[in-house]
Amino acid sequence: MKNLLLAQSGGPTVAINATVAGAAQYALQNPEIDKVYGGLNGIKGILEGRLVEIGERLKNPDEMHLLKTTPASALGSCRLRLKDVETDEESYEKIISVLREYNIGYFVYTGGNDSMDTVLKLSQYLEKKGIDDIKVMGAPKTIDNDLPETDHTPGFGSAAKYIAATFSELKRDCNVYDIPAVTVVEVMGRNAGWLTAASALARKTGCGGPSLIYLPEAVFDIDAFVEDVKEKLSENPTVLVAVSEGIKNKDGEYAAESYQSGAVDAFGHKYLSGTAKFLTDVIRDKIGCKVRAVELNLMQRCAAHIASQVDIDESVMLGYEAAKKAFEGKSGEMTIIKRLSNEPYKTEISSVDIALVANGEKCVPREWINERGNDVTDECVDYIMPLINGETKPVYKNGLPVHFEI
């Protein structure tokens, strides 16, 4: 009987532990899998032999529930990319020796593009070496929703729910005064605007939501932006703007960088403010009204207290299926979500060759952004809407959420 190894890498999300929980759940149900190990700090920790047994504890349903509702990577993460086997075979040999030491037959690695690159390289190495009693599967994870092949990624739905709920609350907050004011809210996304697009869902709550939405997928023009804001101000004194951190001008340069090249901070270093701060500086300069810059920052990827139940459930299933497929002999694949229908929302879990995913990127289609490039279409909203459904039941003690800790 072989053991299962689980590890996480890349930026944390609210749903990444649910995927580990799902994979562990499969192993605990399968009498032909012995122990469940967690590799600490992703492939980096595995290289260092840092594995801990986690299956026993997860037999307790309360602990399993806690793991599913705990934000960030409970097993720790890393940003390490494996080098090509030609230049660093030693690392691959080291990984295999650690897996052998712990009698690992199945390894599920949860992460984004970089992590899938690790799954690809490792599975290719195993195949090349003719090692067929270790199976490596990938399970997707990224709030950015930018992985190809899967309809969407776990972690995105919860981040989208946080963003939509927060824009709704922010709009209520901004609406209380009747003097002209522009609030620019910066959302994560260097290349893909999915998270920023989710701000549009706030409109469903009746508060009006964001007045303008700018994604990296449409060219950002500063003069058009000032005109857009002026027009919205003429309709309503409260203007709320959603903007991706990664909006770019027609030359493909980040908007904030291209205009601030000469600025220095108090220490004489090159100064670069965030995108929202930059845009409020522009509005103050060109329009002169009250402005405020808000960054959703790390909160958008760790606000487990407002996770999407759909997202958590899907994340569990993606982990479960990855472990199941590894046990059934699959290797070098990543589990994916297929959307079968939108109303009612129905999906199925499948898997694809990891080579189709690794290092790929899926952005918001240009046709899901309006022509002017300052809003998203109904089709885009309809795509995101079902992913934020349902509220999880985080455990609270003395008024604070309780989390799972290794």
Add this chain to the structure above:
Amino acid sequence: MKNLLLAQSGGPTVAINATVAGAAQYALQNPEIDKVYGGLNGIKGILEGRLVEIGERLKNPDEMHLLKTTPASALGSCRLRLKDVETDEESYEKIISVLREYNIGYFVYTGGNDSMDTVLKLSQYLEKKGIDDIKVMGAPKTIDNDLPETDHTPGFGSAAKYIAATFSELKRDCNVYDIPAVTVVEVMGRNAGWLTAASALARKTGCGGPSLIYLPEAVFDIDAFVEDVKEKLSENPTVLVAVSEGIKNKDGEYAAESYQSGAVDAFGHKYLSGTAKFLTDVIRDKIGCKVRAVELNLMQRCAAHIASQVDIDESVMLGYEAAKKAFEGKSGEMTIIKRLSNEPYKTEISSVDIALVANGEKCVPREWINERGNDVTDECVDYIMPLINGETKPVYKNGLPVHFEI
């Protein structure tokens, strides 16, 4: 039979609508009070005669519940302070004529220091003019918790809960990597550090919480700060710092301003970053490790989806008692919370002469901050702890919170 008028002013909170709901609840139960009106945009809107009937709708318990769980001021707000009656008697006359027009006998004004100044001036004017069939009561509100006389203020408990939960989630997020990194989180509070102190509660969740906490009530020294951070980094690679926006150096200048006097932004204007951004610049310069600045910004005052049930319940009672006392003939007072015991947590609602409250300020006692000025004491934590207890039941539709709208 007279009518009740309710209005809100100052910065919005998560609990300010609960106070309006409580006052309306009293009026709806009292057969000797006829209609309930809301004055839009506080005293500014009342001066303009913008009153709307809200009592009929609030007879529906679902609408009442919705109002209690809706963030920001549902009736709108203003920043208007009444001038002294000697220089602007016209405004006072205008207010009285509007109150007469709507047959208002009881007026409950919910807000912070400035709003209580309005209650003081208006009640003094009524007394001076011998008008005794209009009673004006204040009900407290401010996330800053800086009003004197009351044990704490409504809105604070919910903001404290958001801050403590968010610090707990942020710490989980920061903990995933094992490389040295400092995250500085800026919390609201120009003079009073109550909200920043609430970050300490995150430690109760077992994540470790903030490593260092700086409030405006203790002198901030930049060299001591760098030493503090270095020491914490030597113990743990993940350092999370909580800092009030209003920390000041020994000369009483805002720390961020005093060091950035020469900096200019991309437009050549005087540039002043936020306090957290400034501190991360300092760490990058003096220590050189990875840094991140986070501002909790507007989210800390509008995150109704994680409100404190204790806070909402108390806010309802403060509004209820304010309306009740006005009906019973009291005027020129503000309702307050008295803490009777901490374990079990017990309070009673009372009221005090508004003159004791208006324009006053209550800061964190210096003895609730450690000698080094980089943390709060257990006594401070014990004071805040009961205020964040209990989770409200916001209404969700399609995955998003539903709010009350006038």
